[in-house]
Amino acid sequence: MSQRSGFGMRPAPNGAPEEEAPSSGAPPLPPDASVDLAKERADSQVDGVLDALDAELVGLAPVKTRIREIAALLLIDRVRARFGIDSARPNLHMSFTGSPGTGKTTVALRLAELLHRLGYVRKGHLVSVTRDDLVGQYVGHTAPKTKEVLKRAMGGVLFIDEAYYLYRAENERDYGQEAIEILLQVMENQRDDLVVVLAGYKDRMDSFFASNPGMSSRIAHHIDFPDYDTAELEAIGHLMLAREGYRLAPETEQIFRDYLERRQAQPRFANARSVRNAIERARLRHANRLLAGSATVDRAALTTLLPDDFLASRVFGVRP
Numbered sequence: 001m002s003q004r005s006g007f008g009m010r011p012a013p014n015g016a017p018e019e020e021a022p023s024s025g026a027p028p029l030p031p032d033a034s035v036d037l038a039k040e041r042a043d044s045q046v047d048g049v050l051d052a053l054d055a056e057l058v059g060l061a062p063v064k065t066r067i068r069e070i071a072a073l074l075l076i077d078r079v080r081a082r083f084g085i086d087s088a089r090p091n092l093h094m095s096f097t098g099s100p101g102t103g104k105t106t107v108a109l110r111l112a113e114l115l116h117r118l119g120y121v122r123k124g125h126l127v128s129v130t131r132d133d134l135v136g137q138y139v140g141h142t143a144p145k146t147k148e149v150l151k152r153a154m155g156g157v158l159f160i161d162e163a164y165y166l167y168r169a170e171n172e173r174d175y176g177q178e179a180i181e182i183l184l185q186v187m188e189n190q191r192d193d194l195v196v197v198l199a200g201y202k203d204r205m206d207s208f209f210a211s212n213p214g215m216s217s218r219i220a221h222h223i224d225f226p227d228y229d230t231a232e233l234e235a236i237g238h239l240m241l242a243r244e245g246y247r248l249a250p251e252t253e254q255i256f257r258d259y260l261e262r263r264q265a266q267p268r269f270a271n272a273r274s275v276r277n278a279i280e281r282a283r284l285r286h287a288n289r290l291l292a293g294s295a296t297v298d299r300a301a302l303t304t305l306l307p308d309d310f311l312a313s314r315v316f317g318v319r320p
């Protein structure tokens, strides 16, 4: 039994190469055929994306599990389609709830790539917007703005950050309502080539959905991104440092932990984003320290962050 027809590679009857749509045009496999799932999986190159997700993000086990489940569903759907088994395309609109810096944008980027590799969307790009990109200031401005964004996002993922700002309960004539209605239509009718991800804080998203049941019912996956604990923040820091070619001196390790604990307790703490910012500032101090110090440096000096590179932070208060 030949299984080499692949997905989307077989010329359509008129000789034009088929687009992403798997197997349409190709005759369905006979009922007694069997398909090598490992090969299907390898052909889709989906593992590359899943592995990247695992490697670049610390923790987030439930998020990673859900993304894997979605990948499995789409892969199996493709195989079913080869047998001519019809099923509706799964609805993949999602909400990503969590505090700032918990990895929502990063996961959305990987999701877009994954959906592309599995043939769910044509291009696999991410268009990230907020209320201001969708909603106009004057009557008649909102619809063209929203449609323009939707046009840009077609074939990929539309990521709407702090989506609840689209809805203003206190003002029923708010133009945001118009954007919501256009989104609802497209989410229903064009979901074969666009996935919408609504992102934001969990409590505000919950009340947004409570006030907008139409939106709520179009969201198939509610994925929650919990805050990181100190150990996870530390691991995230080490991952970022390693990627940038830095390391902590052994005596810096505890200082870095102290830094994270203090920072977590402060206002405007933004999880992994705060870790990234802390490292950026430590790099500044490190560079200044080197330039202010001896005339020569070696590789170790260039790559090693010392306690003072963190201790000078305001997080530790004014030092005596």
Ligand SMILES: Nc1ncnc2c1ncn2[C@@H]1O[C@H](COP(=O)(O)OP(=O)(O)OP(=O)(O)O)[C@@H](O)[C@H]1O
Residues within 6 Å of the ligand: 056, 057, 058, 059, 060, 098, 099, 100, 101, 102, 103, 104, 105, 106, 107, 236, 239, 270, 272, 273, 276
């Ligand atoms: N679990 C993680 N492991 C490693 N790095 C992470 C993790 N989560 C987030 N980051 C990093 O932290 C930074 C912020 O992440 P991201 O932009 O995805 O968060 P976000 O939830 O979209 O935040 P915001 O709500 O502020 O937009 C990025 O540089 C990202 O790579």
Ligand SMILES: [Mg+2]
Residues within 6 Å of the ligand: 104, 105, 106, 161
């Ligand atoms: Mg973000």
